Structures are given as structure tokens and as C-alpha cells.
Amino acid sequence: MCGIIGIVSVQGGFKEPIGKVVRRCLERLEYRGYDSVGIAVIKDYGIEVRKGKGKIAEVSVRLGFDNVDGTTAIGHTRWATHGKPSDENAHPHTDCTGTIAVVHNGIISNFLELKEELIRRGHVFRSETDTEVVAHLIEEYVKMGYKPFDAVKAMLSRIQGTYALVIMISTEPHRLYFARNTSPLIVGLGSNANFVASDIPAFLEFTNMVIALRDGEYGYIEPGYVYIEKDGRPVKIEERVRAISWTPDMASKEGYPHFMLKEIHEQPYAISQTLAGLTDRALDDAVKLLMDSRRIFILGAGTSYHAGLVGDYLLTELGFDVHPFISSEYRKFMNMAGQGDVALAISQSGETIDTLIAVRALRSRGVKVVAVSNVIDSAIPRESDYVIYTRAGPEIGVAATKTFTTQLTVLLALALKLGVAVGRLSSSEYSNAMDELNRVPKILDSVIAGVEGRVKALSEVMSKKQSAYYLGRGIGVPLSMEGALKMKEIAYVHAEAYPAGESKHGPIALVEEGYPVVFSILDDENVDALLGNVMEMRARDAYTIGLVPSKYVSKFRDLLNVTMEMPTLNYRVAPIVYVVPMQLLAYYTAVNRGYDPDKPRNLAKTVTVE
Structure with missing residues (x-):
């Protein structure tokens, strides 16, 4: 779930130091992990590595990422799997000689046996991560006389598990090697530089021409050249190039706080x-x-x-x-x-x-x-x-x-x-x-404009709560599950969803005065049954909140502490619209509680490890 980036450019390919470019690319990948961050740049004297525990904004300033220049660089933002978040476990990882640097997303499942073998051969490890074995394996094959690309391929034949790898070798200062097995990896084709990254937004500022690598593929990028191989045979890449219609603005905040x-x-x-x-x-x-x-x-x-x-x-x-x-x-x-x-x-x-x-x-x-x-x-x-x-x-x-x-x-x-x-x-x-x-796009525009202010006010109440129930019936059950998931994953309020009819088979035992219960009420055959469920909760002094179709507002208003009037829609269509107030409620509750909703703790955007 980590984010990785590799860049190889011509001399003067960017108007700013390559460290600053890498930092910006990593910021667009920070949703994939933010426990630690690091960069490596090939210099005349070898590879310069700067890395540390923390988020990009803090670590990049503390370590001066923006001041590092060169033409070839790699970067990594981490979601910890092997080894706790620390300066030592941050990527990139290097070999004993400091001439090989690696960034990795995934899990090397046989790393312990490889590590033991390499230690017996005299290698010294500096981290707890599985990734470091990759650098030392390549080093071992280079010492045996393998050329760099052959050493990379020999390493790939030994490792097991899932990986997206980008590898820097200082003896080849204008080339980066890559390999993919299960974990995502994309090549970006630019005019003055080529890129390889976990996701397209990383380099979208510079190019929208991409090649999505497939499992088992490996190769290298140079400033004006891409080579891909699989099972020892070159891959024809011409028909694989795609133009992505996303614009850089689509991947930026455009003035929104999050x-x-x-x-x-x-x-x-x-x-x-x-x-x-x-x-x-x-x-x-x-x-x-x-x-x-x-x-x-x-x-x-x-x-x-x-x-x-x-x-x-x-x-x-x-x-x-x-x-x-x-x-x-x-x-x-x-x-x-x-x-x-x-x-x-x-x-x-x-x-x-x-x-x-x-x-x-x-x-x-x-x-x-x-x-x-x-x-x-x-x-x-x-x-x-x-x-x-x-x-x-x-x-x-x-x-x-x-x-x-x-x-x-x-x-x-x-x-x-x-x-x-x-x-x-x-x-x-x-x-x-x-x-x-x-008509949903227009309906949704109107709903967002109509409820956002009320939801923001409701979030002041929710931000003081520790638990909540989300209840529905029929197609409203998965809708409630999604609303509860949003509340717990970004606001850290313990929110649970149940079929409303199940609430009296145990969950209602937790309900006391002020306990928030959010009801998803749709225009279907469950309306009267839900009315009874709302009554059950009010009888126990719950703080009841309802998303209610306009045709039923008069039926529910006196029983709900908060009535969110929604358009009356076909019950099949309604979940697309009704989930949005719950998304907004989770967002504003998180902000009120002082949390960054874009970077919830312990989570990453794309789960690429089993």
C-alpha cells in the first residue's frame, strides 16, 4: 500500500531540483501511506539518501528534500507492514556498499530465509524490513560478476511474494530498473523525463501518456527509452501506451481544505x-x-x-x-x-x-x-x-x-x-x-447545497459522541453500513450498522440518553416498520437522526431529533443520493474532532498486501 516514484530525466529536464519534483510526486501518493518518507538521488559521488519517520510535509523540510538535485531519483512514502514506522525502516533501502537503492510496495514472503543466507555471507542489515534483502541480493550477484540488469533478474528469480520495485544502481546513473508482481506499477512517458510510479497522479503534472505494467513484467527506464521484458522476452510496448484523460487539476485540491x-x-x-x-x-x-x-x-x-x-x-x-x-x-x-x-x-x-x-x-x-x-x-x-x-x-x-x-x-x-x-x-x-x-447528477447538486450547512451543524453534536448506530431495512442496510464505515474510519467514532429489525436482538442494550442513531429511510415497503424502530429508540431517549423522503417527513418529524429531508426517489436509485449526507457528516465530524480526513490513521487508499 506504499507509494513509490522513480524519475530519470535529461540534464536540465526540470526547472527545479529533482528532489523537489520527487517530493511533489510523493505528496500525490501520500494517500497510499504516510508513516515515513524518503528519497534517493544519484550524485557524482554515489547515491544520496534522505529519509525519516513522519509525513512528507514535515520530513521533507527537516531533511531538505527540495535542495537535492540530479537527473535520476527514487522516492517512497510508507504504510508499515514489516517493521514499525522509524527512520531506519523508512525507504529507500541500500546495500552494504551504498551503490544500490531500492523502494518497494508489497511483501517479500521469503525474506527471512534470504536474510539469514545473506547474513551468513557477510551482509549487514540496518532495518527490520523485508525490502532490504532486495538491495543485498543484487549486491551479491554484482559481486559474482553479473551485469546490473542480469543481477536484477537473478534477484527476481529468488524473491517470492508481492512487489512493485524500483531499483537504482549508481554505476548506471541514467537508468532505473523496475519489476511488478501483483502490486501496481505504472510507467509515465514524458518529453524530458520518464517515470515509474504506483499510481498515475504521481506524474500527471508532467505527462498523461502511460503504460500499465502487468504481473511478471520487469525492465528499465532511461530519459528517452523504456524497455519491458517478461519471461526473458522483450514486450512490444507500442500498443500498450494509453493517454489518460485526467487533468492535473482533477488530482489537486482546487481550493478545498481536503x-x-x-x-x-x-x-x-x-x-x-x-x-x-x-x-x-x-x-x-x-x-x-x-x-x-x-x-x-x-x-x-x-x-x-x-x-x-x-x-x-x-x-x-x-x-x-x-x-x-x-x-x-x-x-x-x-x-x-x-x-x-x-x-x-x-x-x-x-x-x-x-x-x-x-x-x-x-x-x-x-x-x-x-x-x-x-x-x-x-x-x-x-x-x-x-x-x-x-x-x-x-x-x-x-x-x-x-x-x-x-x-x-x-x-x-x-x-x-x-x-x-x-x-x-x-x-x-x-x-x-x-x-x-x-437526473441524479442534478438532484445530487441540489442535495449537497441543501444539506451541507445542516450536516455541518449536526457534526458539532456528533463530534462529542463516542459511539453511534446506523439502521436501515432492505436496500437501506448496505447504505447504513457505508455511512457507519465513513464515520469510524475518518472520525474514529465507533459506528455500527444493523438491519433495524435486528436492533432489539441485542444492540439496543447499548442505547441510552443521547446515544446517536442514524436511520436510512427509503420510499419502499419498509417505511412503517422503520417508524416502529424509530419509536423504540426514542423511547430510550436516543438521539435520533433520519434521512427521510419528503413525502414521509410529516410522519417522522415528531419522532426524530434531526430530520434530513431528502428527495423522494425510486428506492433503487435513492442510495446513490442518500449516502452523500452521511459522507458529509463523517467529514465534518472528523474535522471538528481535529483529524485529517484525507489521512486516517492505520489506513491506506489501495490495499495491495494480503
């Missing part, structure tokens, strides 16, 4: 772009595959799993045999999965390791896979049979916002089209629902 708030406000545009891409051609293959399926698996992690639970509700309602599961729990379903089954694999980045491993396991059993992802040519789309892309643009905030709403948009459009195809929805029902879905 990326999360910016991305909440971007949702109307992101949904409109996603809708524009949902043509018949984009959906028809997936619809046909699902129509003919024996059973459907839906898998995802975190927010993507919650989107999948909405998809489960929609497809089960159409009569399909649907089995949703959290990606890391895929093993439970392997004995039942097989030919004739279809899986919907949902991942914003397309690189989520748990989902990628589950996709591979399902495909090995003969299951066809439809990917729903935001990143073109990422691993999960590449390894799936079909792919439907959301068009959310870059999402930098760790807490997913437009990821969720664009995923719901895709899943709803797919379900509606499938409903017509199998005869469960009439053409008029389909048209009405699609008309409403197409």
Missing part, C-alpha cells in the same frame, strides 16, 4: 461521466453473461463490498441466485463455484489484492468474471472476462466517496437492463428508473 470534501462535491460530475460511458456496448456482454448464469457471486472489499451488497439486493430481487462475499473470505465459496457461474468483482483501483486473489481463484474454477473498476488497464480488469468502468476520475482521499456512488450507478444500470432482459421489469418501469438515474 481531498475528501472536494471529491464529495465532485460526485454529480463523476456520476454524469459514468452514465455517459454506460452505453449498450458497455453493458450488453455483461447482461448476456449474467442472464445465462447458474449463480452470481459478488465480491469486493470495504466500500466496494457495500456497493456489492446493494447489487446483491437488486439482482436477488430479479430472481437470481446471488452470493455476495468479502473478497478475503473467498475460500468459503470455492467448493460451490464452477462452470456456469459469474462473478462481479468490484474494485476502485483494480489492484485490491484480496479481490485480485479471489478473481484468480474463481477463474481457476471456470467462473466468468465481470470487473467493475475505475482504472483502465489495471490488474483486475485485465484478468477478467469483461469490464465495466466507472468514470470517477482520480480519488485521492483514503475514504471512498465518489467510488461508492459511481459503483452504485454502474450496478443499478446493469440491474435495470438485466431486469428488462429477463422479463422482471416492464419497459415503462425501466424507462422511469433510468430517467431518474439520469
Whole structure:
């Protein structure tokens, strides 16, 4: 989940020191980890490394990143896996001679046995990390007479696990080596420099021309040249080059105090772009595959799993045999999965390791896979049979916002089209629902403008609470789960979601005076039952908050401490809109509690370690 960057430029390729360029690139990757940070630059006298524990803003000033110049540099921002956050465990890591430096995202699973072997050969290790073995292995092969590239390949033959690696060798000052296995890695093709990074926003300021590396690929970049190899054979890269439509402004805050708030406000545009891409051609293959399926698996992690639970509700309602599961729990379903089954694999980045491993396991059993992802040519789309892309643009905030709403948009459009195809929805029902879905961007603009001030005031109350319940029924349950996840992951309020009917089977024992309970109330058959659940909570002096369709406001107002009036929408469409006030509530509660919502503790944006 770490962020890595490598740059090789021509002399004078940048108007500022390369250390400053690397620092800016790393700032765009800080959502991937922020325990420690470091850079390495090739100088005339060898490799200069500056690294330390802490966030980029503090460490870069303390160590003077912006003053380091050169033409070849690597950088790393860390989310700790092996070894606690410390100056010593920060990347880059070097060999005994200081002529090899490495940055790494992933886990080297056999590092302990390699480390023991290298120590017996006289190598001295300075950190607790798995990454350091990479530098020492290369050093060992160079001492044996291998040329640098051959030494890198020999190292790759020895390590096991997941990795995105960028390697600097001072004897080759105008070249950086790279390798990918599972962990994401992208090459950027610039005019005066080439780049390799964990994610596109790192170098988007300088180029939008990219090559997404695939598992098992390795090679090197030079200022005007890229070489990629797999299994000892060169890869033709011409047809792999892609132009990314994102602009640098899309990956910057544009005046917002945090990326999360910016991305909440971007949702109307992101949904409109996603809708524009949902043509018949984009959906028809997936619809046909699902129509003919024996059973459907839906898998995802975190927010993507919650989107999948909405998809489960929609497809089960159409009569399909649907089995949703959290990606890391895929093993439970392997004995039942097989030919004739279809899986919907949902991942914003397309690189989520748990989902990628589950996709591979399902495909090995003969299951066809439809990917729903935001990143073109990422691993999960590449390894799936079909792919439907959301068009959310870059999402930098760790807490997913437009990821969720664009995923719901895709899943709803797919379900509606499938409903017509199998005869469960009439053409008029389909048209009405699609008309409403197409109006969501404008509806959402109005909702954000109408509720943000009230939510901000409510956050003053929530910021003083330690726990909360989020309750719903039907399709409102996964909606409540997503609202609770946002509150706990960025505001650190212990928030739990339950089906509202389950609350009296245990959870209600915690409810006392002032205990906040957030209700998701949709325009469906559950309204009267939810009315009873609200009464149960008020009878125990809970602090009740409700997202209520306008047609039911008079029914609920006297029972709720806070009534958030929402537009009355088709219950299938409503989750896309109703989740946004909950996102805003989590955001403002976090800010009121003094936390940075873009950098929640212990979390990273893309989970690329199992």
C-alpha cells in the first residue's frame, strides 16, 4: 500500500531540483501511506539518501528534500507492514556498499530465509524490513560478476511474494530498473523525463501518456527509452501506451481544505461521466453473461463490498441466485463455484489484492468474471472476462466517496437492463428508473447545497459522541453500513450498522440518553416498520437522526431529533443520493474532532498486501 516514484530525466529536464519534483510526486501518493518518507538521488559521488519517520510535509523540510538535485531519483512514502514506522525502516533501502537503492510496495514472503543466507555471507542489515534483502541480493550477484540488469533478474528469480520495485544502481546513473508482481506499477512517458510510479497522479503534472505494467513484467527506464521484458522476452510496448484523460487539476485540491470534501462535491460530475460511458456496448456482454448464469457471486472489499451488497439486493430481487462475499473470505465459496457461474468483482483501483486473489481463484474454477473498476488497464480488469468502468476520475482521499456512488450507478444500470432482459421489469418501469438515474447528477447538486450547512451543524453534536448506530431495512442496510464505515474510519467514532429489525436482538442494550442513531429511510415497503424502530429508540431517549423522503417527513418529524429531508426517489436509485449526507457528516465530524480526513490513521487508499 506504499507509494513509490522513480524519475530519470535529461540534464536540465526540470526547472527545479529533482528532489523537489520527487517530493511533489510523493505528496500525490501520500494517500497510499504516510508513516515515513524518503528519497534517493544519484550524485557524482554515489547515491544520496534522505529519509525519516513522519509525513512528507514535515520530513521533507527537516531533511531538505527540495535542495537535492540530479537527473535520476527514487522516492517512497510508507504504510508499515514489516517493521514499525522509524527512520531506519523508512525507504529507500541500500546495500552494504551504498551503490544500490531500492523502494518497494508489497511483501517479500521469503525474506527471512534470504536474510539469514545473506547474513551468513557477510551482509549487514540496518532495518527490520523485508525490502532490504532486495538491495543485498543484487549486491551479491554484482559481486559474482553479473551485469546490473542480469543481477536484477537473478534477484527476481529468488524473491517470492508481492512487489512493485524500483531499483537504482549508481554505476548506471541514467537508468532505473523496475519489476511488478501483483502490486501496481505504472510507467509515465514524458518529453524530458520518464517515470515509474504506483499510481498515475504521481506524474500527471508532467505527462498523461502511460503504460500499465502487468504481473511478471520487469525492465528499465532511461530519459528517452523504456524497455519491458517478461519471461526473458522483450514486450512490444507500442500498443500498450494509453493517454489518460485526467487533468492535473482533477488530482489537486482546487481550493478545498481536503481531498475528501472536494471529491464529495465532485460526485454529480463523476456520476454524469459514468452514465455517459454506460452505453449498450458497455453493458450488453455483461447482461448476456449474467442472464445465462447458474449463480452470481459478488465480491469486493470495504466500500466496494457495500456497493456489492446493494447489487446483491437488486439482482436477488430479479430472481437470481446471488452470493455476495468479502473478497478475503473467498475460500468459503470455492467448493460451490464452477462452470456456469459469474462473478462481479468490484474494485476502485483494480489492484485490491484480496479481490485480485479471489478473481484468480474463481477463474481457476471456470467462473466468468465481470470487473467493475475505475482504472483502465489495471490488474483486475485485465484478468477478467469483461469490464465495466466507472468514470470517477482520480480519488485521492483514503475514504471512498465518489467510488461508492459511481459503483452504485454502474450496478443499478446493469440491474435495470438485466431486469428488462429477463422479463422482471416492464419497459415503462425501466424507462422511469433510468430517467431518474439520469437526473441524479442534478438532484445530487441540489442535495449537497441543501444539506451541507445542516450536516455541518449536526457534526458539532456528533463530534462529542463516542459511539453511534446506523439502521436501515432492505436496500437501506448496505447504505447504513457505508455511512457507519465513513464515520469510524475518518472520525474514529465507533459506528455500527444493523438491519433495524435486528436492533432489539441485542444492540439496543447499548442505547441510552443521547446515544446517536442514524436511520436510512427509503420510499419502499419498509417505511412503517422503520417508524416502529424509530419509536423504540426514542423511547430510550436516543438521539435520533433520519434521512427521510419528503413525502414521509410529516410522519417522522415528531419522532426524530434531526430530520434530513431528502428527495423522494425510486428506492433503487435513492442510495446513490442518500449516502452523500452521511459522507458529509463523517467529514465534518472528523474535522471538528481535529483529524485529517484525507489521512486516517492505520489506513491506506489501495490495499495491495494480503
